[in-house]
Amino acid sequence: MTEAPRPLRPLQVSSEPRDLQSLQLKSGLAAEVISAPDPLKKRAICSQCRIRKVRCDGRPNFCQNCDRLGFECSFQQLPGKSPGQYMVKLPERRRGTQACIPCHSKKTRCLGELPSCSSCVRRNRVCSYPRAKRYASSSSHARDSVESIQSPAGEASPAPDIGIVGSTEVPELDSATTMDLMEDYFRHLYPLPSFAFLHKPTVLQRCKDNTINRTLKLSICAITALQLQRTSLCHDIWIQQAEQSILQQIGRASIFHLQALLLVIRYRIESGEFPTAFMLAALAARTALALRLNYERPELSDVAQEARRRLFWALYLLDDFFCVGLREFELCPEETIHLRLPCDEIYFETGQHVHTGLLRPEASKTVDPIGIRGAFLRLASVRRAVMRFNRRVGLGDELSSTIGESIRRFEEELRSLRASLGSSDQYSVSNLTSCRWQAQFLMLHMSWHQCHCDLYRLGLDGYSEAAPSPVLIAIHPRDRVAMQFKCLEHAESIIRTVSDFSDHGDSECLLERDAAVCAFESARLVMFGSRIPGALSDLDLAINKAKLSLNLITKYFPLSASTQPLRKDLERLIASYSVRLALQTQETFSEPDPPSRSTSKLSQYANSRQRLSVQSLLLQSDFVDDSNELASLTQGSESQTTTNHIHTDGQIAQVSEPASELTTMTTDTPKSLSWGAVGRTHSGNSSQAPPPSLPLDARQEDAGLIFNPWMGFIGTEDMSGRPPHLDEEF
Known part of the structure; x- marks a missing residue:
C-alpha cells in the first residue's frame, strides 16, 4: 500500500522582497511574518520566545511565557489572517535598571541608584549614567543599522542590541573636547615628574591635524578628565578603549602605545585598580626594553632622543608605587639604564641639544648640568638606596661598624646633589613663587628632606622604623641623639615647606602621591618627637603642624584612591594625639612590637624580607596566594586551610582560622596578615579616634600607623634558618 504524502507546511506569502523579510526577522525592529509551528516537531517555538531567546513550552494557542508576560503569541490566530500567517509585534523590553558607565565598563553589578549608585559610592568613583539608546522601528532603520556594522574603515562596531536595556552610547571625542583636554594636560599634568x-x-599639532595616535589621544584625554574631575565626560570608557587597543596589539611594540600605556597605568592607580596597574606595569617595562629605550639613540633628532629618555624615566619613577625599595619588584634596575638625564624644559620645547649628566654622578672634574627634573631622578635613586640600607639594618645584614660610614656617605651624596642645583632652584619662598614648575620644585625639596628623615629615623628610640635594639646599643649615645634631632629638624622643614606652599603656591596645580607621602611622614615624626626633651615643637604645636600636612593631602588629593589610606590614618593619629593632649598623660612614648605571624599563608621568608607598608599599593593590590588549592581534593580539606586577604583600602580583613582555634578567639582578636604587613594590626575601627573617656595607651594608639609608605616596618625579626648566600639587597 502506498504511503500517504507528507503534509506540506503553510506557504509564506509576502509582498516584501525575500532579503528584506529575512532582515526584518533578524533585527526584530519591525513587524514580522512568522510561519506556524511544524506539527511534526516535538516542540514548536513561538516567535516571541525565539526573539527573546528563552525556552518556549510550545503550548497550543498561547505559550506559557507570552501568557504570563502579556505578550501577543504567534501561536494565536489573528482575525482576518489566513492560516499559517501571523503578525507579531516586537516584545517590549522588561529588563532591570540601566547600569552606570563605570559599572558597565568594569562588568560589575549596578543597582542603578540615583544620583550615584552604591558601588561607585563605596569605591569613591565618579558615577554617571549614559543616555538611553533609541532603537529603530522601521525596515529602513534596520538597513542603516546593518550598514553601520560593516563600516568601510574595517573597525569593528558593536551590533545593535535587541530588547536589552543597559547598552550605552559613548559619544566619540570631538575635536573641541580633545583640544581642551590636551591643553589642560600640558597646563596641569605636564609639570609633574611622571607626566x-x-x-x-x-602633540598639539598632531591633534589639530587629526593625525595623533588614537590610543594615545584616548589615554591623554581620560587621565586629564579624571585628574581634573570632569565628571560629565566618559573618561572611564575612553581608558578602557585605550587599554583594549594596547592589549590587542601586545606583540607589536610601539612607542606611542607605550606612552598611552603609562597613562593607562596612572589612571588605574588613581582610580584604585591597583592589581591591574601592577600587572600592566610589567608589560610597560617589557615594551620599553623591546624598544631599547634604556639606550641612547644619537642618530635620532634631539626632540626624539629627549622624548625617548623622558618616557623611560617616567617608567623608572613608576617603581616608587610598587617596589618601595625591593629589588625583586623593580621594573627598571639601575644597572640596566644607559641614558642621560632629561634636559631643561626650554631645550626640550625648542628642540635644542644639551649635554646632561647620568643618573649616578661620574667621578670627573667636569660637572654636567642637570635641571630640576634630573635632580629629582637622582634624588629618587638615593632614596631607594637609603631604603635598601634601612632594610639591611633592620634584618641584621649590615654590620654595626659600617652603619656610621654608610650614613656619612649618604649625607655627602645629598649635600652634593643640593649643591649641583642652580641658584634659582635652591629653596626659598621667592624661588617657589617665581618657579614655572611649582609642583616639581615643591616635590624636589620635600623629597630631599624626607630622604634625611628616612636615614636618621634609625636612631629614633621607640619609633617603629628605628633600628633594632642591638644596633641602637652599638651606636654611641651622642651620635644617636644627633640622629634624632636631625630627623626631627628635617621633618619640621617639610612642614614649613608645606606651609609656604599653602600661603604662596598655586592652588590650582596638581601634586603627585610622593608629596602626600612626605607630608604624612613629617606629621607623624613631628608629633612623635614632641615628647623628646629639647624638641622644636611641643605636642600642642606639633598637632597644629600635622594639620597643615593633613590639609595638603585633603586639598590636593580629594579623590585619589592611592592616598586615601594616608589621609585616613593621619586623621586618626591626629585625633589620638589630641586625646592624649587633653588627658595630659605621661606614658612612655613608644610603638608596639610586631605580633606573631604564625598563620600567614604567604612565604614566611618573603614576609620577613619584604615588609610592605600598610599604605603600599602592592599591599593594597589584594593578591592572595592560593597555592594551597593545588593539593586540595575536597571542599572539606579546603575549609581547613587558612586564607589571608587584604582589603584595597589598606585595612586588614578578618582571617579564617582552623575551627579549634576559632573557639578560643573573640571577634576583636587581631588576625595575622600577609604580604609582610604583619607588623601591626588595627584595633577595631581604625577610622575612629579612641573614646575620650578612656585612657589612651601609646602602644595602642599607633597600632595601625607604624609602617612607612615607602618601605614598611624595619624592626627586629627572627631570621634563623636564612640562607647566607642570598643577595643582601633582596
Whole structure:
C-alpha cells in the first residue's frame, strides 16, 4: 500500500522582497511574518520566545511565557489572517535598571541608584549614567543599522542590541573636547615628574591635524578628565578603549602605545585598580626594553632622543608605587639604564641639544648640568638606596661598624646633589613663587628632606622604623641623639615647606602621591618627637603642624584612591594625639612590637624580607596566594586551610582560622596578615579616634600607623634558618 504524502507546511506569502523579510526577522525592529509551528516537531517555538531567546513550552494557542508576560503569541490566530500567517509585534523590553558607565565598563553589578549608585559610592568613583539608546522601528532603520556594522574603515562596531536595556552610547571625542583636554594636560599634568614625557608642540599639532595616535589621544584625554574631575565626560570608557587597543596589539611594540600605556597605568592607580596597574606595569617595562629605550639613540633628532629618555624615566619613577625599595619588584634596575638625564624644559620645547649628566654622578672634574627634573631622578635613586640600607639594618645584614660610614656617605651624596642645583632652584619662598614648575620644585625639596628623615629615623628610640635594639646599643649615645634631632629638624622643614606652599603656591596645580607621602611622614615624626626633651615643637604645636600636612593631602588629593589610606590614618593619629593632649598623660612614648605571624599563608621568608607598608599599593593590590588549592581534593580539606586577604583600602580583613582555634578567639582578636604587613594590626575601627573617656595607651594608639609608605616596618625579626648566600639587597 502506498504511503500517504507528507503534509506540506503553510506557504509564506509576502509582498516584501525575500532579503528584506529575512532582515526584518533578524533585527526584530519591525513587524514580522512568522510561519506556524511544524506539527511534526516535538516542540514548536513561538516567535516571541525565539526573539527573546528563552525556552518556549510550545503550548497550543498561547505559550506559557507570552501568557504570563502579556505578550501577543504567534501561536494565536489573528482575525482576518489566513492560516499559517501571523503578525507579531516586537516584545517590549522588561529588563532591570540601566547600569552606570563605570559599572558597565568594569562588568560589575549596578543597582542603578540615583544620583550615584552604591558601588561607585563605596569605591569613591565618579558615577554617571549614559543616555538611553533609541532603537529603530522601521525596515529602513534596520538597513542603516546593518550598514553601520560593516563600516568601510574595517573597525569593528558593536551590533545593535535587541530588547536589552543597559547598552550605552559613548559619544566619540570631538575635536573641541580633545583640544581642551590636551591643553589642560600640558597646563596641569605636564609639570609633574611622571607626566613630562610628551612633546607639547608636536602633540598639539598632531591633534589639530587629526593625525595623533588614537590610543594615545584616548589615554591623554581620560587621565586629564579624571585628574581634573570632569565628571560629565566618559573618561572611564575612553581608558578602557585605550587599554583594549594596547592589549590587542601586545606583540607589536610601539612607542606611542607605550606612552598611552603609562597613562593607562596612572589612571588605574588613581582610580584604585591597583592589581591591574601592577600587572600592566610589567608589560610597560617589557615594551620599553623591546624598544631599547634604556639606550641612547644619537642618530635620532634631539626632540626624539629627549622624548625617548623622558618616557623611560617616567617608567623608572613608576617603581616608587610598587617596589618601595625591593629589588625583586623593580621594573627598571639601575644597572640596566644607559641614558642621560632629561634636559631643561626650554631645550626640550625648542628642540635644542644639551649635554646632561647620568643618573649616578661620574667621578670627573667636569660637572654636567642637570635641571630640576634630573635632580629629582637622582634624588629618587638615593632614596631607594637609603631604603635598601634601612632594610639591611633592620634584618641584621649590615654590620654595626659600617652603619656610621654608610650614613656619612649618604649625607655627602645629598649635600652634593643640593649643591649641583642652580641658584634659582635652591629653596626659598621667592624661588617657589617665581618657579614655572611649582609642583616639581615643591616635590624636589620635600623629597630631599624626607630622604634625611628616612636615614636618621634609625636612631629614633621607640619609633617603629628605628633600628633594632642591638644596633641602637652599638651606636654611641651622642651620635644617636644627633640622629634624632636631625630627623626631627628635617621633618619640621617639610612642614614649613608645606606651609609656604599653602600661603604662596598655586592652588590650582596638581601634586603627585610622593608629596602626600612626605607630608604624612613629617606629621607623624613631628608629633612623635614632641615628647623628646629639647624638641622644636611641643605636642600642642606639633598637632597644629600635622594639620597643615593633613590639609595638603585633603586639598590636593580629594579623590585619589592611592592616598586615601594616608589621609585616613593621619586623621586618626591626629585625633589620638589630641586625646592624649587633653588627658595630659605621661606614658612612655613608644610603638608596639610586631605580633606573631604564625598563620600567614604567604612565604614566611618573603614576609620577613619584604615588609610592605600598610599604605603600599602592592599591599593594597589584594593578591592572595592560593597555592594551597593545588593539593586540595575536597571542599572539606579546603575549609581547613587558612586564607589571608587584604582589603584595597589598606585595612586588614578578618582571617579564617582552623575551627579549634576559632573557639578560643573573640571577634576583636587581631588576625595575622600577609604580604609582610604583619607588623601591626588595627584595633577595631581604625577610622575612629579612641573614646575620650578612656585612657589612651601609646602602644595602642599607633597600632595601625607604624609602617612607612615607602618601605614598611624595619624592626627586629627572627631570621634563623636564612640562607647566607642570598643577595643582601633582596
